[in-house]
Amino acid sequence: MTFRLVQVLNNNVGLACKEDDSQVVIMGKGLTFQKKKGDIIKASAVQKVFKLHEESPSDLTSLLATIPLDFLTVSYSLIDEAQEKYDYSVEPYIYASLTTHLYESAKRLADGRLVETYLPDLQKDYPLPYEIAGYVLDGFATRLNIKFPKQEQKSVALHFLNARTDIHTQNQAQRRKVDKNKQILAIVENELNNHKIYRNRDNANDYERLLVHLKYFINRINQKPAPQVLSAAIFQEVVKDYPRTFAIVQKINDQIKQKMGLEFTNDEQVYLTIHIQRLIRKEETNDKHNEK
Incomplete structure (x- = not known):
């Protein structure tokens, strides 16, 4: 069995076609070093294969x-x-x-x-x-x-x-057509900035996690009916425990609904509240540290 290299991702990883033309990711130490598109790689040289x-x-x-x-x-x-x-x-x-x-x-x-x-x-x-x-x-x-x-x-x-x-x-085809990431991300970041929550060196990881997760939530946001997996009790618990953060989420949700005709589900509101609460907690910790 052989693989035809489609794209080098780094010296150890490449995107390749199998003999049936299906695409996979192939891995191995130095596997794609000095290789180029179209090169043939033997299966014996590949340590790991996984499908896209x-x-x-x-x-x-x-x-x-x-x-x-x-x-x-x-x-x-x-x-x-x-x-x-x-x-x-x-x-x-x-x-x-x-x-x-x-x-x-x-x-x-x-x-x-x-x-x-x-x-x-x-x-x-x-x-x-x-x-x-x-x-x-x-x-x-x-x-x-x-x-x-x-x-x-x-x-x-x-x-x-x-x-x-x-x-x-x-419906995979419909979901792939959703291309509203930038507008929704801009709404979220603007609202966070309105509450003095900014990306900085201390919260960079948490901020990036919020954006990464939000990107994938967007793939589901306009599905009707959206599947609900979290119980009403968990939703109410989050609302009760983090009222300030949930209020921010509501403002984000209202803007998305007004500007785009979309709306977060209760599940998605819970996830967003948890991510923003982590950022707020980080800011509060830093403020206490600076006061000392």
């Missing part, structure tokens, strides 16, 4: 620029395995969004900082996604010796909840 999950080559290049290859491949493999093991289908964007989230969490752990979560307990109401999250985290502990704190399981479970899809009813 609707990522464009530019998306993969962006991920590979910030996330180590071993981390990326372990994350992708665990998501694939989890879907098969638990018969749980997820939308393709989870590969990028969850991998980015976990890598940022892993960096915080390496720096000696606990990864704080503002999520309610999900184990009772959503046992299957919670169990899947445990499988993914166990996989990182076994394969990369990264032992995430137990609370991280709630965040991973939410990713799987939000990304779950019915492959029989999902």
